[in-house]
Amino acid sequence: xxxxxxxxxxxxxTYLQIVRQVEHALRLGLLQPGDQLPKVKDVVAxxxxxxxxxxxxxxxxxxxxxxxxRPGQGTFVQETLNVVPLEGVRxxxxxxxxxxxxxxxxxxxxxxxxxxxxxxxxxxxRRRGVTAS
Numbered sequence: 001x002x003x004x005x006x007x008x009x010x011x012x013x014t015y016l017q018i019v020r021q022v023e024h025a026l027r028l029g030l031l032q033p034g035d036q037l038p039k040v041k042d043v044v045a046x047x048x049x050x051x052x053x054x055x056x057x058x059x060x061x062x063x064x065x066x067x068x069x070r071p072g073q074g075t076f077v078q079e080t081l082n083v084v085p086l087e088g089v090r091x092x093x094x095x096x097x098x099x100x101x102x103x104x105x106x107x108x109x110x111x112x113x114x115x116x117x118x119x120x121x122x123x124x125x126r127r128r129g130v131t132a133s
Contacts, residue, residue: 001038002031006047014049018057022066026081028089037067037075 002025004018012020025031038046040054058075061067068078103113 001036004038004043004047006049014053015057015060018043018054019060022057022061022077023081026066026077031077031080033077033080035077036073037061037077039074 002021004021006014006017010017022031022037037058040051040058043049043054044051058067058069061075062069066077066079066081067075069075100113103116108116
C-alpha cells in the first residue's frame, strides 16, 4: 500500500501532493487497478492533516476516473496510467541517481535541481511540439 509523504515547503497544496503521488505510483506500476488506497482516517493519523484534505484528493482522483469510492469499504484504484516497464524504471533510476549525485557535487540544492528539470522538460516538450504542463 502507498504511504503518502508531504513536503510543506513545496508550495503545492497538500491534496494535490496526494493526487500526484497516486498518479506517480500508477505510472511506476506500484499501484494497480483494484488496489485500495489508504483509508482517510489512517492518512489523517499518519500525516496530521484535516480529513477534508484527503477527501478532496480522493474526490479529485475519482473525478479523473483513477479511483472509485466504495461506501463502507474505502477508495480503490479503478484505472491505471501509462506504466513504464519495471526494468526501464530501474535503469532510468540508476542514471537519475548518478545525475543527482553530480548535481549535488556541482552545488545544486533541491530547488535548483527542480528548476533545471522543469526547464529541461519544458524545452523537450517544445521540441516535440507539445505544450508543457
